[in-house]
Amino acid sequence: MKHITLGCLAAILSLAVRGADAPQQCPETLQGNWNSVDGSQQWVYGLHPTLAVWQNTFWDYAGITTEGAVTAIRLRERGGDRTATLYARWNRKDSTAMIGTSPKNLVPYSRTQIADPSYRIPADEDPGYPSGDSILRDEIAVVRGYLNGYSSETMARTIKIYGFNTVTGQELPAVGDIAADGAFEMTVELGHPVTTQISLAGTFYDNLYLEPGDTLTLYYDIPDQRQSAAGQLSRYMGRNGYVNRELNALRRLYLPFGREEQLFLMQTTPDSIRAWIGERTARDSAATEKYIAENGISRKGAFLARWTPYVMNFERLGLYAMYRAQKDPVDTTFYDFYRRLPLDDPRLLGIDSYRYLINRLEFCPLYWKSAPEPLDFGTLVREGFPIEAGDLPRIDSLERRLYVVPGDSAATAQAYERAWEPLYEKYRTLFDARDMVQQGKQVYESGEAYWGRPMPFLNDLIAARRLHGTLQRTDRNIPNRWLAMILREFSSSYAIATLLDANDALRPTPVAAAAGPYVPADRAEKLLDSLLREHRGRAVCVDFWSTGCGPCRQGMMESWRLKEKLKGQPVDFVYITSTDQSPEKIAADFIEKNKITGRQIRLTPDEWNILAAKYRINGIPHYMVVGPDGRVLDPHFMGYYDKAKAVSTLLKAAGADDE
Secondary structure: OOOOOOOHHHHHHHHHHHHHHHHHOOOOOOOOEEEEEOOOOOOOEEEOOOOOOOOOOEEEEEEEEEEEEEEEEEEEEOOOOOEEEEEEEOOOOOOEEEOOOOOOOEEEEEEEOOOOOOOOHHHHHOOOOOOOHHHHOOEEEEEHHHHHHEOOOOOEEEEEEOOEEOOOOOOOOOOEEEEOOEEEEEEEEOOEEEEEEEEOOOOOEEEEEOOOOOOOEEEEHHHHHHOOOOOOOEEEEEEEHHOOOHHHHOOOOOOOOHHHHHHHHHHHHHHHHHHHHHHHHHHHHHHHHHHHHHHHOOOOHHHHHHHHHHHHHHHHHHHHHHHHHOOOOOOOOHHHHHHOOOOOHHHHHHHHHHHHHHHHHHHHHHHOOOOOOOOOOHHHHHHHOOOOOOHHHHHHHHHOOOOOOOOOOOOHHHHHHHHHHHHHHOHHHHHHHHHHHHHHHHHHHHHHHHHOOOHHHHHHHHHHHHHHHHHHHHHOOOHHHHHHHHHOOOHHHHHHHHHHHHHHHHOOOOOOOOOOOOOOHHHHHHHHHHHHHHHHOOEEEEOOOOOHHHHHHHHHHHHHHHHHHHOOEEEEEEEEEEEEOOOOHHHHHHHHOOOOOOOEEEEOOOHHHHHHHOOOOOOOOEEEEEOOOEEEEEEEEOOOOOHHHHHHHHHHHOOOOOO
8 A cells, every 4th residue: 555645635735625616517518509500599508618507597507527428517696695506418510509407307518509590489489569658668688798719818807788769869888798608688768679799899890679678688609709700609598688689690791881882972962872772671671571471580580670771871861961961962852761660659768769760850851841930938937937927028039039140240149148047047047948848849840740640759858859868957946836838849758757756856056066075986987086186176078089080089179269268277188088989099199189188088998888888978069067086976967068167167167267
């Protein structure tokens, strides 16, 4: 008998301890995504080296044993208390596997998705869309996923979803941290179904279909995503997993739309663009119908698929009109293509391009065609707007003049502004409310005149976006009884509730004094605080931008006017971009050429994502006002567009006199 030395015994114990602590790994023969072989292409199991995906949940391996040809895989829910055991037997001959929760009841699965055109999703799993306003509700969706081929050393450590609410026009980005093994999870605020983007900065992006209340689990193979035909290996699990699988395949059918097409839009004629859009839509629609017929697509997927080419290509009509309107007005008959769309159907909210199309309609000429008569202030007084009797004649007199007109002398203009200023400050809430009433009336009157038939949801949508934007720019709450005047035209209960909630939650004035010293509460606040610490004691105008954003560059070039007004005041300008959005040399050349003064900060994509999620920065340019103590006073500052109001806001934020 051989004797074991103390050194050998210590080594054995060390190996045992390390083995107990080391994470269990799935055998290589069983690793992969296992799909049903019944023709449904359903992704059921994801058995990856250190992580399992099953039942729309992440699981860690708690123990793996093999008896004969069957492997028992003990699972523990990641971040939870549940446990389970899977049993699997690999078939060496065809590389399939038999998997189940009992060794006596194993079901065949394949790593390849096997399609059967005759397969139909069971009716209880494919209810289609509910009708009308019922698809609108505020609820979060949970998105989790696994990135095969992920490296925390060379890739971003956060992943972003570009969330939004088309009814309010709000940007609602969400960010998730990526674990070392490539797993991530995040929550997304939703008010309705959306098709949006998920992005790993500098690596890939994908489109996702989400509904309020969803839990969706994803699998992405990064090498696959970097190829031109990306998405071949993507997998989706959850209530709307099949819809995402269908739409992912359909997107590869549609014609690309890039810079060459945009240049064509800007240079061609209205007749040419109509023909071009019509041809593209016909080709996309034919490819869609062929796919639906050959693949047994779901009812919900079929609705989205059939209308996507129309919404996507007609949105480009609106883009064309916006480009051309800068040079030549586009007749409203150009928008007659839109009559082919069910624009009044809330289900279109689930198509990504619909929100852009609504944005085009919101600002296109047809919704400005007829302007209602200005509201008489006497009428507003009778409705409950409190105006002092002595002020009413002065307001009416100044209203008849409306504004400073070209040809006014400087003295005349200044006298007019001095006369208006005290009244505006006194009745700012009144003027904001009156403007909202006017905008709402204009939408409904112009819309009815153009469409020639009731379009209640479409008009609600456009009016709600305008009114919500006005509320966000307002620094005082409008009494709900006044807001009720505006909402009389609305038919969507969701739009009404959303506007009332936005009004009730209206942020306090940006310059309101806060009690106690400011202490950053989360990682976004701590990051911003560290970036701006050297500006303590001074107000800061923060400008989020990128070199590829035209409005960003234009705003920066125009900011000198604001800086001139604030010269000598305790106000600083800080410009923030990210390394993936603004190449260093291009950014430096632009700043030098245009003599942009102020501090420049370059963030990593992860740092940008952290701030974007906290302060709801989906689009740029985006502006914020930060106070002398580091507290964010206005996360949605209006920027440089209203110079007088911007100067006043920044001076008040700095605690300086507003001259």
